[in-house]
Amino acid sequence: MSKAQETILELHFDALTHNYNYLKSKLKPETKFLAVVKAFAYGSDSIEVAKHLETLAVDYFAVAYTSEGVALRDAGITTPILVLHPQVINFKTIIERCLEPSIYSPRILKTFIEIAEQENQKNYPVHIKFNTGLNRLGFWHNDIEFIVNQLKNTSSIVAKSLFSHLAASEDENEKDFTLKQIEDFKNIASNFETQIGYQPWFHLCNTSGVINYPEAHFNMVRCGIGLYGFGNSAKEDQNLKPIAKLKSIISQIHLIEKNETVGYNRAYKAKGFEKTATIPIGHADGISRQFGNKKGFVFINGQKAPIIGNVCMDMIMVNITNIDCKEGDEVIVFDGNYKASTLAESANTISYEILTAISQRVKRKIIK
Structure with missing residues (x-):
């Protein structure tokens, strides 16, 4: 699978077929x-x-x-x-x-x-x-x-x-x-x-x-x-496959000193020398402001990067101080491994809200 070069929502129809067949298997033929x-x-x-x-x-x-x-x-x-x-x-x-x-x-x-x-x-x-x-x-x-x-x-x-x-x-x-x-x-x-x-x-x-x-x-x-891809319980989630994978990239990396601030209203203050990444997805794309200030997170090269500061309309900033990464690297917001339901729990909401919030300006890519 090719790496994301922009913010994109991949839709995997093999997973859709799997989920349909699994749910159908629970029913009588008629x-x-x-x-x-x-x-x-x-x-x-x-x-x-x-x-x-x-x-x-x-x-x-x-x-x-x-x-x-x-x-x-x-x-x-x-x-x-x-x-x-x-x-x-x-x-x-x-x-x-x-x-x-x-x-x-x-x-x-x-x-x-x-x-x-x-x-x-x-x-x-x-x-x-x-x-x-x-x-x-x-x-x-x-x-x-x-x-x-x-x-x-x-x-x-x-x-x-x-x-x-x-x-x-x-x-x-x-x-x-x-x-x-x-x-x-x-x-x-x-x-x-x-x-x-x-x-x-x-x-x-x-x-x-x-x-x-x-x-x-x-x-x-x-x-x-x-x-x-969601069964409303951890047990049933194991039997289903999320069809949507929301990906983006690192646009820019910043090195900031102690007490420097990040984002609107200076909502995040660095506790020491830190490294941040700016990602082209924001609340206009469906990542609501409730995920700001370390409630939400993304994954970069398999490591969890908390969102810092307030979520902007078109961008989020994340802390990558301890993550080996570079500009242009892929960012996973959610997929089959890092599930939307887990992200939802971080802000006391549900997977339904995360999925349906992804705006229509995010490019869709159908994977058949």
Whole structure:
């Protein structure tokens, strides 16, 4: 593998294939697999990731917003796409581009039916979202009769699936809560099926749900972070491969004396003779200011170099006093060995935030 000559995000699709196959191995053959590719496929490249997953015969995609689904359609993606958080202003676009909305409230349901009827739709697929404890989006269990009546009074839409979202499926301490969510969803699904007179698909599990709660896989599962190499536990991380490797280079090395300062607001003061390296990546690229002042770090020639001073918009400075390196040497922010989850822990955050924060100005390089 060639060394980085600029800041670059490598995306390794052999790792993506591995993660997909590993998660699929947890499922029964008939259980469908929905790949979550929202937020640029967790900070990578949603179009290229989706194209690759199509070659692996993924059953569904999910995005957060309509514009993300439109981008996939414009790129030639034909697999069904669930829009998890649609807004009324985008309903006509959803229908025009054959996207499938999550219907999560009475207002959204009534309005989508109205627009679907205006567009002369018949049995347009929608996905009914129920709230079972996350308290973010979704109908309540006592809305079932209302939903069924709305569906029976129109031929414009049909409930393709019912789904909900687990709030703490990765947390063993919250197992009782998760089991309660699963039981509540089973009751909702059974009640809905009885009243509507046909069986939609049911799906509840995210990545951690797939791994920890096989009894709740139902007809389909929704995997996001696991596809990108993180299992929400140290044990499962060993079974997955991070697809993203964020690399940069040393632009310049400085030798500074005791009490000299580094960066904006003079946030770092040298304790003696020290050597620093400036690297072309900053908070505009996704390395937030919370990683400054020795919280965050990078790796140079296999050694850990703490970030010193405040993170700048386009640059960070690191302490390389005890590291044998030179200008132009490669810098690893995270990869398969030095994981994004470890960097995240240093600033009390999660791998999701690290990955999705990598800005679009960072060049992507697909490694197939």
